[in-house]
Amino acid sequence: MSVGNTKTTKLADVYVVTSGKGGVGKTTTTASIGAALAIKGKRTLVVDADIGLRNLDVILGLESRVVFNIVDVAKKVCKPNQATIKSKKSPNLYLLPASQTDDKDVITEEEVKDTLEWYRREFDFILIDSPAGIEQGFKNACVAASNALVVTTPEISAIRDADRVIGLLSARSIEPKLIVNRIDFNMVRRGDMLSVTDVEDILGIETVGIVERDEHVIVSANCGDPVVYNQKSKAGSAFMRIASRLCGENIPIVSKEKSNSIFTKLGKCLGF
């Protein structure tokens, strides 16, 4: 791995992407924001910490190039730079894959921390894709992070689990930021889905991004091509904006949940 010219002497900011509940979009978020940061010129490493259920490699279209993995690095089977895979699409994006054959607790928190320390000198950003749950796999994913992105969908079970995870992160002195994924503004407008404001209200943490339910996410997963390369897609541009915010750019969060329907206006006039 060659060290790019753009890399400053600063150590990488390490983010864990987590949620408690499975299937809410952690892997999608990690891949998309990772690719977006790389497009913005940041040297970015995405780490698959979902040992035994490796997925980030296929979402990024890099599955055919996996040789070594995070467990190999931790157990010193290979050198750290031998395990990372460079993205076909961007010279700034690298993947450290999970092991597919091992068990979640084959590596300790100490080993994960030591392993990732080396990469911090090589990158601007490190995003760690956490497994679902709050057991050892989650702990391993958190141990090296000083920032967290909590992904939730506007659904009751996802929010409850997110709340649990936020509590656990706070106990580690990590102040997580919220990503509301797979929101459907039509459902919000008709009152059948919690709005972003509702979710913020309940969870009490700051939102860093809102991603709509978007078919392009599935299409891009099919092709192993992060959705941010399709900037016309709603999800792609939403992830791009989140990446900009992580870089410190001040991009306001706009939510389309305010209802403009004639019925609501009429309702307001009538005093309902």
Add this chain to the structure above:
Amino acid sequence: MLRVLKNLFSKESGSKTQAKNRLQFVLVQDRAGLNNEELASFRKELLNVIEKYFIVKEGDFGIDYKRDGNTTKLTIKSPVVAKRTVVKQDDKSSNNSYSQEKLEIRSKNDSASSSDSNKNENSKNFKNKKAAN
């Protein structure tokens, strides 16, 4: 007819209101580490104390247990109708009848106790548990 119209127009008509209320209830338990019975008796005892001094709008009485930065904040929301002119006697037998009612509804929803004798059992258990801690 008016209700149908209102439902058509109102945001609050959808299922999200239910989701929000249910979540808030379950999160107070999760965050505070209280179970159904404990939360019910906590609520009941609080209401009793407040009602000694104030007449409150009972339907709006709420407990919230929320993170606020790195501290946790327990918020009791109790809209007051008026101050009582005479402080209510702390007498178990003359418990405010509608506070009992409200608690009963809650308990039923959460498949905890529904009969009075049962409820006394529960609050006793709670006290015992606390003593044991």
